[in-house]
Amino acid sequence: MRRHLGELEQVLLLALVHLGEDAYGAGIARLIADRTGRVLSPGAIYTALERLERRGFVTSRWGDPTPERGGKRKRHYRLRAAGVAAIRDAQRALAQMARGLKARVELE
Amino acid sequence: MSGGAVRPPRLARWLIQRGLPPEAAEAIAGDLDERFSDDLRRGASPSRARLRYWRQALASVAVARGRREFSTREVSMPRASVLTGVTSDVRFVLRGFARTPGYVAVAVLSLAIGIGANVATLSVTRAILLQDLPVERPRELRWVSWSHPKGVRVGNYNSSNDSNYSYPAYEAVRNVAGSRIQLLGFNFAPRLSLIASGRAPVAANGMMVSGDYFTTLGLGVILGRPLGDDDNRPGAPRVAVIGNDLWQRLFDSRPDVVGHSIRINDVDFEIVGVTPRRYVGLSIGGFFRPTDITVPLSAQPIVAPYVAGRADIMSDPTRLWIHIIARLPDAAQGEAFRQSAQIALAPMDAALAGSTAVTGATAVTLSPANRGVDQVARRAGEPLEVLTGASVLVLLIACANLAGLMLARGIARSRETAVRRALGASRATLIRQWVIEGLILALAGGACGVVVAIWSGPAIVHLLTTGLGPVAIELSADWGLIALGLGLTIATAVLGAALPAWRLTRAGATTDLRTQVIGASSPRLTIGRVLIAVQIAISVPLLVGALLFVQTLRNLSAVDLGFDPRGLVEFQINLPGPVAIPGRGAQPMTAETAGLTRNLLTALEAIPGVSSATLVENPLVSGISSNWGATIDGKSVPMAMQAVGPHFFETMRIPLLAGRAITDRDIATAPLVAVVNRATVGRAFHGASPIGKTMLVGTRELTIVGVVDNSIYESLRRQPQPTFYDSYLQRPGMTLSPYVTLRTVVSPATLVAPVTAAVAALAPTAPLTNFKTQTDQIAETTGEERVFSRLLTLFAGFAMALAGIGLYGLTSYAVARRTNEIGIRIALGAARTQVQRLMLRQVVVLAALGLAAGVPLALLSSRFIATLVFGVTPRDPSTLVEVAITMLVAAIAAGWLPARRASRLEPLSALRTE
DSSP states (O other), X not given: OOOOOOHHHHHHHHHHHHHGGGOBHHHHHHHHHHHHOOOOXXXXXXXHHHHHHHXXXXXXXXXXXXGGGTTOOOEEEEEOHHHHHHHHHXXXXXXXXXXXXXXXXXXX | OOSSOOOOOHHHHHHHHHHSOHHHHHHHHHHHHHHHHHXXXXXXXXXXXXXXXXXXXXXXXXXXXXXXXXXXXXXXXXXXXXXXXXXXXXXXXXXHXXXXXXXXXXXXXXXXXXXXXXXHHHHHHIIIIIOOOSSSSGXXXXXXXXXXXXXXXXXXXXXXXXXXXXXXXXXHHHHHHTTTSEEEEEEEEEEEEEEOTTSOOEEEEXXXXXXXXXHHHTOOOSEEOOOOGGGGSTTOOOEEEEOHHHHHHHHTTOTTOTTOEEEETTEEEEEEEEOOTTOOTTOSSSSSOOOSEEEEGGGXXXXXXXXXXXXXXXXXXXXXXXXXXXXXXXXXXXXXXXXXXXXXXXXXXHHHHTTSOOXXXXXXXXXXXXXXXXXXXXXXXXXXXXXXXXXXXXXXXXXXXXXXXXXXXXXXXXHHHHHHHHTTOOHHHHHHHHHHXXXXXXXXXXXXXXXXXXXXXXXXXXXXXXXXXXXXXXXXXXXXXXXXXXXXXXXXXXXXXXXXXXXXXXXXXXXHHHOOSOOTTSOOOHHHHHHHXXXXXXXXXXXXXXXXXXXXXXXXXXXXXXXXXXXXXXXXEOOOSOSEETTTEEOOOOHHHHHHHHHHHHHHHTSXXXXXXXXXXXXXXXXXXXXXXXXXXXXEEEEEEEEEOTTHHHHHTOOEEEEOOOOTTOOTTSOOEEEEEHHHHHHHSTTSOOTTOEEEETTEEEEEEEEEXXXXXXXXXXXXXXXXXXXXXXXXXXXXXXXXXXXXXXXXXXXXXXXXXXXXXXXXXXXXXXXXXXXXXXXXXXXXXXXXXXXXHHXXXXXXXXXXXXXXXXHHHHHHHTHXXXXXXXXXXXXXXXXXXXXXXHHHHHHHHHHHHHHHHHHHHHHHHTTTOOSSOTTOHHHHHHHHHHHHHHHHHHHHHHHHHHHTOOHHHHHHOO
């Protein structure tokens, strides 16, 4: 199994870490928008999440319908151990690449 | 937006439901709804929230579908049913088309022209060459021909068909047939004058038939009764069966028309029946027009008095005026009948032989009569061959073009193909998709082609039969035609698509996956080159044909007519009066008719703008001439003859070289005179003056009174022949339907009314038809050449344009493929012109190869047009050289732009590619 993660995939996995059990499409989109200013369409989110699910990084389940969703059910996503490992590896790799560059690209 | 609940856009939500799998749709729609209410809560305006909803819905659908297109076809549903695969292929292909409209347009247009031209030509060919008469079981009908032993003088009334019988001979054959074999006798009676009460006179084409005509052909009537045996008995009432067209024109399709009377050549006939719309008699057109009205053989003294001899026509064995057709379904029965008829006819030859010794024996032969008197096929056959050949070539070019286009498209998509191969698509899947692409293009082209064919079919028939008068050729868009179009379409698709599909899916997938752009590792496209060379080769005969016909037209319009066609107007008229008297044979024009004719010409000359008026037997340059062997000084000289009225040479502006012209005093009671042309003087008189000499024409002795200059008679293509002009007013046995020619200084259109009035005043029963100008008449006879030059020019231009597009594409591809190499060359100091030459070399080589194959093809096909061109040989070397130069120039022009682009490459950027 390929361990490499794309940028969007990393963002999504990190959002799942933030949200824990409560993660679902709209919540994820809101979190990403709040933290990065980036607006993702549900289609893009679910497509990427489905891919992550096929790769065994996340699991999903159907939630309950709510009135504000027009009676539609939520699709909840949760990190699996493999996903945690993958995001950790990816972050580590990124940090390794960024080490010593603080002054030049103003990383925090 | 005021108060109340603001709802998310319903259409966008519907789009999500339709465009996505149900589970994804639910999750996504729910999210969007939630975000929508979020936005509103945060104070966004409803329209802004709605806009965001829309944008995200569209983005979601696009993302999700894009992924599906990429991954699901071969990966997640490899075991999908064949049909699912095909429908998704079709959708995939259509999406591809939407992205490349230019490619689709070129492909469909070329296929439409190729398929359309073929369907049209084939349907016309079928109609003209293969269509049977609209009668019952036409294939059972046989001409019964009677060829006479050597020495028998056959006094045929018309020589277009040798199977003429006298009435006694017809009866003998009929007796042999007895009641077992159905058999009919007939002859045509062209240009009858018809008058229905209260209507202007009309001219119509008649046929006189034996009593068993309708039963033998298995034809019914839609009203009344057909003709029968009783109608041919002596003393029977005069009856006629009219055609559907006359019924409509003269009787407004009245259901009670049966029992009404109609005047035929000034004699009353009772209408007993109406034939169906499809009825054409025994000729679909040509010299013998489709039949408008059918009368019994017994009506001959009224409808065809000119066929009568000096004795009673019903007993005179020397007047041959009846054709026989028998229905013989069984070959053995036919043979028995043929032998009996031969025996029965043997004694008839003795009566025909006269004083000449008879050698050989009577022979009766049977031949298929399923097409009746078939003159259209003979006339149209050769042009049809040319059209068929040209359209097959165009279709081949369209196929080659389609293959080339698809190949190019395949190269452009080789990366995609490689990816799909790598993802597990089988080769068969890919080939299937290519073939489907070809099929869709071909179906679109085929559909357009059938439209083209339906639209152009009647036009082609019209063009091929100009000068033949009305023809009854039915072009039907029936299943046969559609099947034909479909067959051609599928063949085209398979030819055009299979080859590139095979070629493209064979390429190693991994190699192509690595190359992002076209470069040195891309294939050299040998098939593409071959296809271009083939297109060039096929264009050559088309271009040669086009040039030959353009030259033919130019040569025909440069022919010295010998008369002045400008300002001439002509029309045909049926003069009243008997031309033959039963028992006394053909008569010269009576003094009464001659007087009427003279008055008519005088009245016409009195119309303002008309400077002179005359009569003529056959209009000039109409494809028709009369020919007769004249005896001069005891020697037989084949001559053309033309009966003319007074002022003929003056009206036509044919110079009178010696003696006098034909005048209005040359009537039946005056000495018989003739004027000969210059060609006759050279041929029969060795340059000596012929004036005062006599010539024997049949039994008439004419005295030559004048000599005129040569002029074109029958056709532009025929040099003036030895010709004599005799006086219309003294020629016996004329049909009395001469053409009147007027020389005028005013517009012909303004003459119609006064001319009609002048004719109506003097001869109220005489129908007037075929009003046209002499220049139109000549233009009509060159219609075929004009059509060919235009059509072939169009085809050739089209073929060259396609070949040019192909060459342009191929050179562009070669430039892209060799960018790196070119960069190195330029960096190493190659001059721009050298680079251009390098790129153009392949263009020139391809054009040369195409020409090398095309020139023999053109020479081979030249025999099809050998008899159609004029003033130029079909293998004209200068034309071939012109074509070769044109092709080369066009090829170089097509390759020039990409070659120039190659020579302007920046060496550095060129080297950086790859």
